[in-house]
Amino acid sequence: LSDRLTSVLSNLRSKGRLSDADIDATAREIRIALLEADVALPVVRAFIAKVKERAKGAEVSAALNPAQQVVKIVNEELVAILGGETRRLNMAKTPPTVIMLAGLQGSGKTTLAGKLARWLKGQGHTPLLVACDLQRPNAVTQLQVVGERAGVPVFAPEPGNGVGDPISVARRGIDEAKHAQHDVMIVDTAGRLGVDEELMKQAADIRDAVTPDETLFVVDAMIGQDAVTTAEAFRDGVGFTGVVLTKLDGDARGGAALSVREVTGQPILFASNGEKLEDFDAFHPDRMASRILGMGDVLTLIEQAEQHFDQDQAEAAAAKIGTGELTLEDFLEQMLAVRKMGPIANLLGMLPGAGQMKDQLSQVDDKQLDRLQAIIRGMTPAERSNPKIIDGSRRKRIANGSGVAVREVNDLVNRFYEARKMMKQMAGRFGFGGGGGGSS
Numbered sequence: 099l100s101d102r103l104t105s106v107l108s109n110l111r112s113k114g115r116l117s118d119a120d121i122d123a124t125a126r127e128i129r130i131a132l133l134e135a136d137v138a139l140p141v142v143r144a145f146i147a148k149v150k151e152r153a154k155g156a157e158v159s160a161a162l163n164p165a166q167q168v169v170k171i172v173n174e175e176l177v178a179i180l181g182g183e184t185r186r187l188n189m190a191k192t193p194p195t196v197i198m199l200a201g202l203q204g205s206g207k208t209t210l211a212g213k214l215a216r217w218l219k220g221q222g223h224t225p226l227l228v229a230c231d232l233q234r235p236n237a238v239t240q241l242q243v244v245g246e247r248a249g250v251p252v253f254a255p256e257p258g259n260g261v262g263d264p265i266s267v268a269r270r271g272i273d274e275a276k277h278a279q280h281d282v283m284i285v286d287t288a289g290r291l292g293v294d295e296e297l298m299k300q301a302a303d304i305r306d307a308v309t310p311d312e313t314l315f316v317v318d319a320m321i322g323q324d325a326v327t328t329a330e331a332f333r334d335g336v337g338f339t340g341v342v343l344t345k346l347d348g349d350a351r352g353g354a355a356l357s358v359r360e361v362t363g364q365p366i367l368f369a370s371n372g373e374k375l376e377d378f379d380a381f382h383p384d385r386m387a388s389r390i391l392g393m394g395d396v397l398t399l400i401e402q403a404e405q406h407f408d409q410d411q412a413e414a415a416a417a418k419i420g421t422g423e424l425t426l427e428d429f430l431e432q433m434l435a436v437r438k439m440g441p442i443a444n445l446l447g448m449l450p451g452a453g454q455m456k457d458q459l460s461q462v463d464d465k466q467l468d469r470l471q472a473i474i475r476g477m478t479p480a481e482r483s484n485p486k487i488i489d490g491s492r493r494k495r496i497a498n499g500s501g502v503a504v505r506e507v508n509d510l511v512n513r514f515y516e517a518r519k520m521m522k523q524m525a526g527r528f529g530f531g532g533g534g535g536g537s538s
């Protein structure tokens with residue numbers, strides 16, 4: 099993807115305004131990125147349409163080139179859809195707060211039960227785990243192991259009674275929670291590998307028996323495109339008030355998050371990222387957006403470019419770059435602007451396809467920039483704006499004044515014209531100058 103994006107970025111630089119063609123070109127890349135992240139196709143379509151609409155109405159930023167700007171809009175839109183701020187758990191006014199877990203088998207419900215219990219306990223709650231998965235022989239034992247690790251008691255049907263009734267266990271779980279003064283109870287339920295009518299009804303019956311304050315749909319991030327149908331089935335069969343995304347430690351890009359969120363409108367509350375109980379965190383929409391987009395480095399670069407961008411200066415420089423009138427003075431300013439963004443090497447590392455420029459820029463390390471700066475500072479304004487007048491005696495004076503050899507001044511002047519070409523490229527890549535026509 100990175101290569102494709104690079105070509106888009108370079109094709110689009112140096113244009114003053116977002117055209118439909120600019121937006122379409124970048125939108126195509128975004129579309130591929132989302133599909134690669136396993137976002138369901140209808141969700142991708144709706145999302146791209148929304149982004150295009152916003153990009154068309156957007157004011158052109160002078161800090162970013164058009165492609166960067168579209169990527170920025172995409173990211174903002176993703177964060178907004180994924181939930182903006184994280185929502186907290188709904189707690190009951192009269193305890194116990196009942197949290198029910200629902201989801202396919204293997205989605206991570208039982209593990210999550212332990213994680214949630216441990217997390218709530220850490221916040222001063224006194225949770226009780228209730229074992230309502232009686233489908234598989236070892237499901238209860240698994241919850242008991244998890245409960246022991248979390249240091250949280252488990253309410254389960256007495257062993258030896260054959261297969262118990264999960265609805266009755268759920269009911270008795272509430273009595274137990276009240277009796278033993280647990281302020282939260284977490285109900286673990288059964289799930290099948292596919293969506294299953296009978297189990298869906300069982301979950302609905304448990305729901306009716308305990309009237310949960312929060313029903314969490316637990317979904318494996320690796321589920322990919324199937325997230326939509328699964329989420330719809332659970333929404334219609336049981337209903338849920340929040341989503342937990344699991345197995346984010348895997349290499350799934352997390353498109354399921356966007357799909358589930360778009361289709362059900364329910365917030366994603368937590369993220370699970372490992373088998374251990376502490377591998378658990380509140381859900382962070384911004385992190386997930388960046389993961390889905392798969393352009394974290396580009397996003398960092400955009401942020402930095404915006405932060406350190408001096409609009410007036412760049413607009414002036416951009417105009418000059420456009421007409422090929424860049425002076426040494428501008429060169430110095432641009433160099434300083436780039437340096438404000440951090441060491442050159444870091445910047446290069448962040449650019450997709452930086453390889454293409456690395457050869458040209460390898461000669462421009464930070465120390466060398468210091469020397470170049472010193473030389474330019476040693477010149478008169480006339481010399482800076484018109485390097486052609488810098489003859490032999492001027493070179494000698496400048497060299498003496500800035501403490502370098504005459505050869506270095508020669509180098510600088512000779513390379514200035516070459517550098518001017520390079521600055522044009524950098525202007526496009528880093529966002530200044532390239533999009534610098536200013537607004538409207």
Ligand code: GDP
Binds near residue numbers: 201208345347348
């Ligand atoms: P349930 O069938 O929904 O109760 O799912 P389980 O809690 O039994 O989890 C199924 C498997 O996934 C188990 O092997 C868990 O250890 C594993 N698992 C659960 N959550 C995560 C997670 O966030 N990351 C990883 N890597 N494994 C997980």
Ligand code: MG
Binds near residue numbers: 209
């Ligand atoms: Mg389970």
